[in-house]
Amino acid sequence: MNKKIGFIGTGNMGSAMIGGLISRGTVKAEAILVSDRNGDSLSGAETRWPGISCSTDNSSTVKGADIIILAVKPHIYKAVIEEIAPLVDESKIIVTIAAGVTISQAETMFGKDVKIVRTMPNTPALVGEGVTAYCCNSHVSESEEREIIPVLESFGIVEKIGEEYFHSVIAVSGSSPAYVFLFIEAMADAAVLQGLPRAQAYRMASQAVLGAAKMVRETGTHPGELKDAVCSPGGTTIEAVRTLEKGAFRSTVIEAMNNCALKSKEMTKG
CATH class of the missing domain: 1.10.3730.10 (ProC C-terminal domain-like)
Known part of the structure; x- marks a missing residue:
């Protein structure tokens, strides 16, 4: 994959995804950009995965990445999206991983047409055995969807579902x-x-x-x-x-x- 992938947040799920991408060779470390307001988390990420680009500035991650993964807690989605929305254009794909945040809600937060892939991974992604369900909004093309799948497969199996089934997915995986x-x-x-x-x-x-x-x-x-x-x-x-x-x-x-x-x-x- 020739795309650059940005992570906003380096918590358990974000770290699992970064580790999976690098260990499986989906992308090189140099193609990963990470931002987090927690300096200790960033230092740990730099030590664990030499070559990734780290910053406390979300805007630098968004500007440099083609695919942006919002790996932050659901309650701060709105604040993060409002911060980065002016920098997100039609060339970028947003991947959400938050329970309780629908595609429609994320679109409203951005306030404009944005390519969004909603996902629901689970914690066994930390050991490469996760399950991730996903669905896309209408702005994501088939070719762009094909680019997202290897990213999600880097830490487990992937299932495409209708968004109406996400509540069941949360319960079962x-x-x-x-x-x-x-x-x-x-x-x-x-x-x-x-x-x-x-x-x-x-x-x-x-x-x-x-x-x-x-x-x-x-x-x-x-x-x-x-x-x-x-x-x-x-x-x-x-x-x-x-x-x-x-x-x-x-x-x-x-x-x-x-x-x-x-x-x-x-x-x-x-």
């Missing part, structure tokens, strides 16, 4: 790492209760989740069928599954995700 972390912690706690050292419990529980997820992805087999294959008649696994179902395991997960999506809708309205 954006927020779901927290559910999985909770599940791993619970499994490890149970193993510790049964006498297993905690460090081993965490390694084994996390690897079990990783391996099970990989089986679903790589075999294409329905998760229910994979579950059935582990449940021998009268065995230990079916006993554990029975106990989970007695506690309304699946229904609780569904209810939690429904509430997550509802909260996302409330945030968007606000």
